[in-house]
Amino acid sequence: MEEICEFERLIPGRGAAALLPDGTQVAVFRLADGALYALSNRDPFTGAHVMSRGIVGDRAGEPTVASPLHKQVFSLKTGRCLDDEDVSLEVYAVEVVGGRIRVGAAAAVEASA
Amino acid sequence: MSEKKLIVVGDGMVGRRFLEAVVERDPSWSVTVLSEEPRPAYDRVRLSAFFDGVSAEELSLASDLPGVDVRLGQPATAIDREAKVVRTESGIHPYDKLVLATGSYPFVPPMEGADAEGVFVYRTIEDLEAIKAHAEGRRHGVVIGGGLLGLEAANALKLLGLETRIVEFAPWLMARQLDEAGGGILKQHIEKLGIDVACSTGGSKIEPTGGRLRMETNRDGVAFDTDLIVFAAGVRPRDQLARESGIEVGERGGVITDLTCLTSDPDVYAIGEVAAMEGVCYGLVAPGYAMAEVVADRLAGGEATFPGADLSTKLKLLGVDVAQFGAMEGPLAQTYLDPAGGTYAKLVLSDDAQTLLGGMLVGNAEPYPLLRASVGGKVPGQLADLLSSGEVEGALPDGAQVCSCNAVTKGEIMGAIGDGCHDVGAIKACTKAGTSCGSCVPMLKQLLAEGGVEVSKAICEHFTQSRAELFDILKVTGITTFSELIARYGSGGGCDLCKPAVASILAGLAGGHILEGEQATLQDTNDHFLANLQRNGTYSVVPRIPGGEITPEKLIVIGEVAKDFGLYTKITGGQRIDMFGARVEDLPKIWRRLVDAGFESGHAYGKALRTIKSCVGTDWCRYGVQDSVKMAIDLELRYRGLRSPHKVKSAVSGCARECAEARGKDFGVIATEEGWNLYVGGNGGFTPRHADLLLSDVDSETLVRTIDRFLMFYISTADRLQRTSKWVESLDGGIDYLREVIVDDALGICDELDAMMARHVENYADEWKGVLEDPEKLQRFVSFVNAPETPDPSIEFETVRGQKFPAGTTARSHAQPVLLGTPERLRQ
Ligand code: SRM
Ligand SMILES: Cc1cc2nc3c(=O)[nH]c(=O)nc-3n(C[C@H](O)[C@H](O)[C@H](O)COP(=O)(O)OP(=O)(O)OC[C@H]3O[C@@H](n4cnc5c(N)ncnc54)[C@H](O)[C@@H]3O)c2cc1C
């Protein structure tokens, strides 16, 4: 797990990007209720590393982020694109230890995805 | 049970539909697909959209199909029917059943020089890429063929910026779909767009001459010089595999099949364009889809046969609607010709004039879905009425086919609506109607209305209210945060539709900096970083240049900033300068320099007032009758920072010659001898509209007061992402009603509107200055929270024409057309 910043550094309801030592870019989102999610920062539709800059929200109760480029919506929980079932974002492990956010390697997502 | 082996040759549109149908009906087949193309199936029908900025990925029809093994780039080279195997370069594939879906190849008439460099065909994504690469830096192109395909190709060359000429052998365009009168009107439209049309002309020889091409024709002494030639003169079935293995082929090509798609070999089927069903080849996708369904059904043990083909076509090319449905000729015909308006319509009728047999439409195809669905039944109304409204209520019988691509009837659609499909998306998902060419979608909307479904004005799943209703709620209750609004009047947590819409309303009503507190979380990425996001994750920077007037000193500052930060610069269509390629962490440094030099945000990133263009007017011009530059500057400074349902643009011209193009703007001002004329509701963009005259010959004070009210009335009542043009059209009573409200104060709200604008003018503050003064807001301008000084390593640039461009620009060629679609349109 890689420590990235203070929990309080993130704005509730927005994301921020972090650069991992191996060069991977992870988008970390803090929701209004304090929940944290971490996904790949790369927009699979355009290849630009911008997912952290999307608007978060929910669709039918599922927490989501919308790509800021062409607005496809992804589940924050599973990384799955809700507008195109063939596309998904990698999900990363994320936790808060001593008030600081730590991000880990890509988490295993259910095989059924 | 031993495995049943199915081989499909060709992963095109029909092959792909067949695979989907097989997997759905009988998943026990083990399927191998041999595909010549390097990529999985894509939407060839929409191929030309590639030049409109739609990417290869977006055209893709690929889907994950369990049990299907697709071998890309491995064409079948031979069929050994005795051994029941198909050969490729690298292997042998045994089959129990074989399906040929090899489509067609473009027909190139035998002609000397047809293989010269710069001569192309128009069938695959690779063809289009090659055309694009060759067109780069060249001027002129010729399309051979004036049918459906030729017109598409001409459109493409036009999009690439080439002067274009169509050469057609027949005496008129689209001779297979249109009669002479229709072809004539179509030619008139196409020529108006600057495309040259030469009918009754055939190429006879192509000769490369000094880097260009010379095409000689069958007409004495007529030859053209050009840079590029595209053959779009028809297609021929790719029946070679079948032919060489002894399967029966037609006299004019195509693999002969019966109505079940079976060839002369009982284990081999042919579907799509390669099939000559009872000797007839169909060059459209809908009959191919029907064949795919028939074979899938047969392989699952069913009894399906080909239901017959609907060869109706509709296309919109270069903005011209053309449609043909049913029969082209018959005992009786009713025609409508308006050469000035550019409209031609013809209905073909039975001898008692009671039954519609077919027809064609040029220039206005609105009644097409209704007419096509009525073929074989009663004529659904008077031709002139149909042309003016495109609809006649309840005219369709239940059995009428509404979606011909997917063979869906009105009855099935009404059934789906009854079962709870209450929008177009749901009908598409449930019936497949509307998922191919899309021409039946307007009809689906009409049927929704007929089924009693009110089209919801709700902004999204979180609010049942429209934007205008939310505006009223926020104004009356004085609520100033999104979270309170959604808790009291909505549900859930919000999304990318409602958040920015509410943010825009709050910016106007509550004021304050748009990145203050919770408001920051509502903003689209452009507003969140006060800059426009580009394709590669960088941003563009547009300082305000009111009225387009700028001092040499300020020009130098822009030049220096661009140079120091390595930004690409361009003069925009809005009379100002855009600097592209800024990294997120550089934005504050760039703006520090700009703000210090007296620049302010140009709000190019916001749904807000953009630019007010001007012409030089009385200052310099010999015709000017008023000071248009000063008026434009005054107006731009008054309305800068005003947030609205969509962007707002304006222009001021110094006389009726209209050099500032004011009538293409949301509000436009044109000087007169006595004062000013005010026009409203103009639009460029996707659906251009000239602005309507609201007031004439008024003094400056009346002018400004009326614009104040116009803008505030718009902001209070328009829908989300509704430009003023659509808003004015949507007002019951149109421009006259608008005049009653904002000039005659018929609703008694003008004082309120005036007060709202006064508040805006008083509270305006530059957004970028606000950020630079606030360390907390500055914090977010980093690529990485854990490495604030590190730029995004994935962003790379290359140099083209002496400036910086996103890496890959050259490879993509930069004849990229502007993306016209808003996300909402793309999403549908
Ligand atoms: C830079 C510029 C092109 C240029 O190089 O000249 C431009 C660039 C863009 N235009 Fe434009 N438009 C530009 C002038 C225009 C004009 C001409 C004008 O304003 O006189 C028009 C037609 C006039 C009109 O709006 O009615 C125009 C009609 C559009 C449209 C279609 C709007 C419509 O109602 O159909 C869009 C799409 C949209 O807004 O949904 C669009 C959208 C865009 C976007 C924002 C596309 C996007 O979402 O990324 C482009 C972003 C620019 C950026 O990142 O900085 N742009 N665009 C021009 C900036 C003007 C300025 O100084 O602010
Ligand atoms: C620009 C353009 C616009 C069009 N517009 C319309 C329209 O508006 N409406 C409409 O109905 N139709 C339109 N069409 C026609 C439509 O695209 C075709 O009818 C449809 O694609 C036919 O599908 P298919 O699967 O039979 O052939 P294709 O889509 O051509 O697929 C055949 C595939 O088989 C492959 N293949 C061939 N030989 C072999 C081999 N030996 N081994 C392996 N693979 C092989 C080919 O490479 C190809 O990928 C248009 C076509 C074009 C080019």
Ligand code: SF4
């Ligand atoms: S609109 Fe009239 S005043 Fe303005 S530049 Fe053109 S001709 Fe001159």
Ligand code: FES
């Ligand atoms: S008619 Fe083509 S999608 Fe319905």
